[in-house]
Amino acid sequence: MQQSPAVRLRPATRRAEAHLAGVGAHRPERVVTNDEIARSCDTSDSWIRERTGIATRRFAAAGETVADMAVGAGKQALAQAAVAGSDVDLVLVATSTHAYASPGAAQDVATRIGAHGAGAADVNVGCAGFCYALGLAADAIRAGTSQCAVVAASERLSDFLDLTDRSTSAIFGDGAGAVVLTSAELPTVGPVAWASDGRQRSLIAQSPGWWESVDGGEGRPFVRMDGRAVFRWTTTALTPVALRACGLAGVAPSEIRVFVPHQANLRIIEALVTSLKLQPDIRIARDIIGMGNTSAASIPLAVAALRDAGEVASGDLALCLAFGAGLSIAGQVIQLP
Secondary structure (H helix, E strand, O other): OOOOOOOOOOOOOOOOEEEEEEEEEEOOOEEEEHHHHHOOOOOOHHHHHHHHOOOEEEEOOOOOOHHHHHHHHHHHHHHHHOOOHHHOOEEEEEOOOOOOOOOOOHHHHHHHOOOOOOEEEEEOEOEOHHHHHHHHHHHHHHHOOOOEEEEEEEEEHHHHOOOOOHHHHOOEOEEEEEEEEEEEOOOOEOOOEEEEOHHHHHHEEEEEEEOOOOOOOOOOEEEEEOHHHHHHHHHHHHHHHHHHHHHHHOOOHHHOOEEEEOOOOHHHHHHHHHHHOOOOOOEEOOOHHHHOEOHHHHHHHHHHHHHHOOOOOOOOEEEEEEEEOOOEEEEEEEEOO
16 A cells, blocks of 8 residues: 655644633623512522522523623623724634524624624533633634634523522523633633533433423423532532642632632532632622523623622632533633733
């Protein structure tokens, strides 16, 4: 058999780093109180607050889609970064609630933010989706296949809730957050640390049953969750990944100034602060109180909330840590813009 001549691929000529240049958020206008949730299931305001820390959440308006919310957050992030949509060459949208299996949301989002011709794809890793997508986009910049990326996370969970099931209807809400990454000499996004445990995949999943939507259109499977089992899993699975993310970024947990965990449950957040032995004066994201659990969108929404409240400063080191369906975990250290 004749051998082909030795042909080698051209090696990369430069190595860039990923810089976090802007953050944006979209919060639907409709505020849903615990008392409103309690009218549909066996729960109360006090029960929800005690077990989750949630006071309110947001539900998207009729016709307000996953793509619509991602576009709103993406445009805000671009404005903060002073980057034109035409400069974006990669758009990733983290979501598990886009209405269609195909086409995804990212191509629509890319066009609507002015990133015509950009590479675009959805990333579905449940609540861990934003950190996964952020890691992928940062790696694309490091590899030289992207110079400027928008990473949006957008969820319309209200379409997938059984309002008679307090384990989910009391927790989840809608919203979107986004960031802009650019190529730079020095990194402000650390390498991603990630993990999964498929043995536990049934703990957070969509049920096989279908429901009919209010407008008579296609129904979608409800989200079901074993909250107690998830809580037990988080107590052992999350801390090693968070520590690995710090190690990959070359920082000690004591150097972290801001902690932005997935906004799943206030008790989980407090337990993580203790297990990671973070500094007593660290600023902790608690966006869950007003927004509920917005799945993949919770981390960028929480970062935006801290920024808007003036609780963080440009350059602060923040540890992001997300976990959810799969079960999946991902996290990285970022330097706030």
